[in-house]
Amino acid sequence: MDTVFKGEIHLTRYLDQQGKLLAPLPDIPELPSRLVSCYRNMVLARALDSKAIALQRTGQLGTFASMLGAEAIDVSIGQCMKPEDVLIPYYRNHACQLMRGLPIDQLLLYWGGDERGSAHPAMGQDFPNCVPIATQALHACGVATAIKIRGEKRCAVTVIGDGGTSKGDFMEALNVAGAWQLPVVFVVNNNQWAISVPRVIQCGAQTLAQKAFGAGIRGEQVDGNDAIALHQVLELALERAREGKGPSLIEAISYRLADHTTADDATRYRDNEELKAAWEREPVKRLRSYLHSEGLWDEEQEKCWQEEVNRMVQEAADAYLAIPPQPVESIFDHLYAELPERLREQREWATVKAMPGGSHHE
């Protein structure tokens, strides 16, 4: 019998839980300053996260998906992408979106239930959040196809949860990416949970990265709490994609430190011991310890930056709350290039006959 295929999945890790370096630093230009910038953005992400939850709890924001525990993944993607690359996010990539230029108040506007917040000019070619699970992976293949047809040196980056990798849409996206050798990078935020369903129920395979084998593309794991490791694997994968060397699947191992969303209560299905253990591995403290030990960051800087991000987030929250709502009738205006007769009638009916309107199961 001949072995016709053999595959291995490697896990990349540079920092241990305490932030101690396990291997020589990867060869990335200006890595120390990039790591400091990465850390700053991770702290900002965390401050934004707690602000958003506080706003939700006081009725000033809609249901919010926390990014607690995913900061290193999101910020590293944000740092490794070039402005001309395209982000095709799911619904938990707020930090990455901020780094791509979305102003904080606009991000809050979206989560406050205003669709204008997901189409800011600063987002360039980036896509709005994708709600139907896994379908963004297919859109990313479309973006990558367009890039490839035009012969550009750019790439598409898309993010998905561990649960999302169970969908046929995801498998089809991997397949077409491999078949067409598209400039796309799939990042899995494997935070171990899909609402109440643990990773073990999603899939019989030992790793999610090995799904790449069936599609004939690169697959690897990375410690999603380790910003250095993330930079290393992402730099490589994105550069390969831009250079026309093919797609990659990166499974980043993290942990969802928060409830699924503010509408969820994870204590109903998740063991507190598991959560406590996960906090020992969390990404922000780990990077801070490393930066401290290298003399790249100190207590004074930490104090100043904490104050600074709190101020930034508070200002953004104030700005968000001051944005006037759209006139309600405008819901009819953004569906077709021109308002069809039928909708004009419905708009009129709603405006004239039903003001002030709605009182739904209060």
Added chain:
Amino acid sequence: MTVASKERKLTIARAMAEAIAQQMRIDQRVFVMGEDIGPLGGVFGNTRGLFDEFGAERVRDTPISETAFMGAAVGAASDGMRPIVELMFVDFFGVCFDAIYNLMAKNTYFSGGEVKVPVVLMTSTGGGYSDAGQHSQCLHGTFAHLPGMKVVAPSNAYDAKGLMTAAIRDDNPVIFMFHKALQGMGWLGTERDAIVHVPEEAYQLPIGKAAVVREGADVTIVGITSGVHHGLKAARALAERGVSAEVVDLRSLVPLDRQTVIDSVRKTGRLIVVDEDYQSYGMTGEIISSVVEQGVMLKAPPQRVAYPDIPIPFSRPMEQWALPSADKIIAAFETMENH
């Protein structure tokens, strides 16, 4: 005799779970599949307690693979099981619709009646809690339009239990749509009138039979799920003006109980149809043409109060403005009065 102490008020969510549990106890062929339906008990609470009682083999938390478990439900049903599958939000039907309308709905026909596909597909519908255009649709018309499936949608817990029991025992695929705001989960809005007395023992309601939930003489208001509650509120308000409104709860979309509607409109001569689904090509048009086709004499043109033909906005004020409401039903009645 103390009747009051026998009241067993349940939410639709609890009533659904109770119906499923009772059928699972007496019929080993019944099992449940879906996302978060196991230890969590469903994100809308309608499978609570099932995992503890029946275990992981019969109450199966699935991977996020709708195509897989919808297709598997068709396969298992054709092989003699009676699967109940949950599509968490009806809005996501798109990722598994081939299994639903090409297989579940048609396999009996394709086999000359040899193969039965007794699947219950339960799925949440409706908005009102600001969850945007991919979490808030009803899609009544979409499912009712396609031949081969029964479609039911209760407005209260009593009907929910009876229809769920009937759906599980039915040899046809049944789409069981439950409106989120009627589930009795606080954050989705609460409709007190949906929480009603539910007998403990198993019982079955006929699928395809509407109910006159309020009698009246001047106008017929026809609705389903949330539309029934808006209709009842409007009827109470109209009563204060001396207008007597009859309210019909369709309860099933397929088969559709046209006769109950026609009998009512023959009596009142006026018809308003309320639907939280998109207005065009939907339930409202179907009901109106069913009445008109029968030559029922109308005192005024029939009216519809439906969701406009636009995506459901994320913005709370916008969504509330666009949804059907008792006020809009009253406005529609005024249009008829002025006729």
